[in-house]
Amino acid sequence: MPGAVATDTQDSTPAARQRDRYFDTLRALALIRVVTYHTFGWAWAGMLFPSMGVMFALAGTLMAKSLERPALTVVRSRLRRLLPPFWFWGAFVVVAMLIHDWMPGWQIVYWIVPLGDPPGNAWGEQAWEILWYLRTYLWFVLLSPLLLRLFRLAPVPVLALSLAPIVVLTFAWSAPDNRFGAALWDLSTYLFCWILGFAHRDGVLQRLKPAAVVALSLAAIGYGGWYALTHQADAGTYDLDEIPLAQAFWSAGYVMLLMWAKARFRIDFAGLTRFKRLDRIVTVFNARAVTIYLWHEIALILAVPLIDRFWDVPAFETYLPLDSQWFMYGIGWLLIAGFVLLCGWVEDVAARKKPRLLP
Numbered sequence: 547m548p549g550a551v552a553t554d555t556q557d558s559t560p561a562a563r564q565r566d567r568y569f570d571t572l573r574a575l576a577l578i579r580v581v582t583y584h585t586f587g588w589a590w591a592g593m594l595f596p597s598m599g600v601m602f603a604l605a606g607t608l609m610a611k612s613l614e615r616p617a618l619t620v621v622r623s624r625l626r627r628l629l630p631p632f633w634f635w636g637a638f639v640v641v642a643m644l645i646h647d648w649m650p651g652w653q654i655v656y657w658i659v660p661l662g663d664p665p666g667n668a669w670g671e672q673a674w675e676i677l678w679y680l681r682t683y684l685w686f687v688l689l690s691p692l693l694l695r696l697f698r699l700a701p702v703p704v705l706a707l708s709l710a711p712i713v714v715l716t717f718a719w720s721a722p723d724n725r726f727g728a729a730l731w732d733l734s735t736y737l738f739c740w741i742l743g744f745a746h747r748d749g750v751l752q753r754l755k756p757a758a759v760v761a762l763s764l765a766a767i768g769y770g771g772w773y774a775l776t777h778q779a780d781a782g783t784y785d786l787d788e789i790p791l792a793q794a795f796w797s798a799g800y801v802m803l804l805m806w807a808k809a810r811f812r813i814d815f816a817g818l819t820r821f822k823r824l825d826r827i828v829t830v831f832n833a834r835a836v837t838i839y840l841w842h843e844i845a846l847i848l849a850v851p852l853i854d855r856f857w858d859v860p861a862f863e864t865y866l867p868l869d870s871q872w873f874m875y876g877i878g879w880l881l882i883a884g885f886v887l888l889c890g891w892v893e894d895v896a897a898r899k900k901p902r903l904l905p
Contacts, residue, residue: 566814566815567814567815567816567818567819567825567828568808568813568814568815569604569607569808570815570828570829570831570832571815571818571828572600572604572804573600573601573604573831573832573835574827574828574831574832575595575597575600576595576597576598576600576601577597577831577835577838577839577842578831579591579594579595579597580597580598580839580842581838581842581846581875581878581879581882582875583597584842584843584846585846585871585874585875585878586871586875589783589784589785590784592785592786592787592793592796593771593774593786593796596786596793596796596797596800596801598679598736598793598797599736599739599793599796599797599798599800599801600739600797600801600804601679602682602683602686602736602739602740602743603739603740603742603743603746603801603804603805604743605683605686605740605743606686606690606739606740606741606742606743606744606747607743607744607746607747607805608743609624609686609687609690609694609740609743609744610690610694610743610744610747610748611747612624613690613691613694617690617691620691621687621688621690621691624687625684625687626896626897626898627836627893627896627897628680628683628684628687628836628896629659629896630892630895630896631836631837631840631889631892631893631896632660632680632836632840633658634889634892635840635841635889636657636664638844639666639670639673639674639844640654640657642669642670643666643667643669643670646667646669646670647667647669648666648667648669648670650665651665653665656725659684660677660680660681660684661681661684661685661729662681662725662726662728662729663677663678663681663725663728663729664677672843672846672847673843673844673847675843676839676840676843678728678732679839681729681732682729682732682733682736685729685733686733686736686740690740693740693741693744694744697741697744697745697748698748701744701745701748701750702750702754704741705738705741705742705745705750708737708738708740708741709737709738709794709795709798711730711733711734711737712731712734712735712737712790712791712794713791714734715730715731715734715790716790716791731790734790734794735790735793735794735797736794736797738794738797738798739797739798739801742798742801742802742805743805745805746805746808746809749809751802751805751806751809751810752806752809752810754806756806756810759802759803759806760803762799762802763798763799763800763802763803763806764799765799766795766796766798766799766802767795767796767799767800768799769795770786770791770792770793770794770795770796770797770798770799771792771796773789773791773792773795774786774789774792774796777789777792829905830886830904830905833890833893833905834886834890834893834905836893837885837886837889837890837892837893838882838885838886841882841885841886841889842878842882844885845878845879845881845882845884845885846874846878846881848881849874849877849878849881850874852877852881853868853873853874853877856868886904887903887904890903890904891903
């Protein structure tokens with residue numbers, strides 16, 4: 547999840563002029579939806595806004611733009627920006643699990659480069675279970691030079707066929723129940739969204755007929771929703787996160803509409819800069835995206851014992867809604883803000899920028 551830096555007001559520098567506030571806003575909304583989902587567990591949240599599909603599409607667009615430079619340079623740059631924040635966060639999680647009777651084997655190498663799911667114990671599961679996103683993102687980065695070359699040979703057919711792997715895994719061949727299989731499922735689920743980012747960058751979406759885009763997008767959303775609702779018995783829920791095929795098609799249709807609308811109507815949300823506080827929030831979310839994603843679960847974990855201490859204060863017990871999930875949600879965001887201030891500078895160091903409390 548690349549963290550992009552922007553200024554809090556309209557700036558005259560070339561870097562600031564290149565910021566696309568539409569994409570920045572989508573990324574901020576995606577992070578807010580992730581934290582909200584992990585707080586309340588609403589099954590419908592993924593249908594309201596498929597945050598992971600949005601994030602992979604945005605990352606695919608940035609990757610296609612970056613690959614105008616030599617591929618090896620781009621891949622190294624992406625790894626440099628991703629891994630140090632991951633190592634910094636992982637050091638705390640690993641030490642905490644070691645203190646709580648965890649003894650790792652050779653698989654601890656995945657805590658260095660997460661090409662597979664890093665190991666851990668049940669005590670730390672809520673913290674490390676989110677790492678599937680970093681693992682999937684890392685594989686997409688490594689595969690992007692090849693994927694982009696294939697896409698440019700036949701853009702529309704490759705985009706359409708990028709849904710084939712998840713169909714095969716669902717109906718024809720089941721991936722092994724191991725790290726390789728887990729990675730294959732996630733790559734297949736979000737492959738369309740990643741390549742959709744290529745399509746946006748290369749102007750493919752803008753050249754497609756509006757009626758065809760809208761019809762195909764709605765058909766994909768309809769099929770994904772229908773599959774989720776008709777397979778609740780298998781998954782125990784209609785939550786898209788638990789039903790990869792439904793997630794793939796719903797995200798494909800939803801994100802295609804977002805990206806096509808951006809290209810078709812040239813939406814840039816440039817007016818956001820007139821609202822300085824809101825623009826500042828969007829800036830911070832983008833510049834600290836990796837920090838927010840990595841630390842948000844720990845913030846939500848810490849919110850629980852912190853609120854438990856509030857019950858010991860009579861005034862808090864009387865006047866604060868201590869048993870409300872919304873109160874925990876608010877405390878969680880305060881703790882996330884604290885982690886952004888304390889740990890966000892690692893993203894600056896990884897990007898070879900001067901460390902700052904806030905961008």
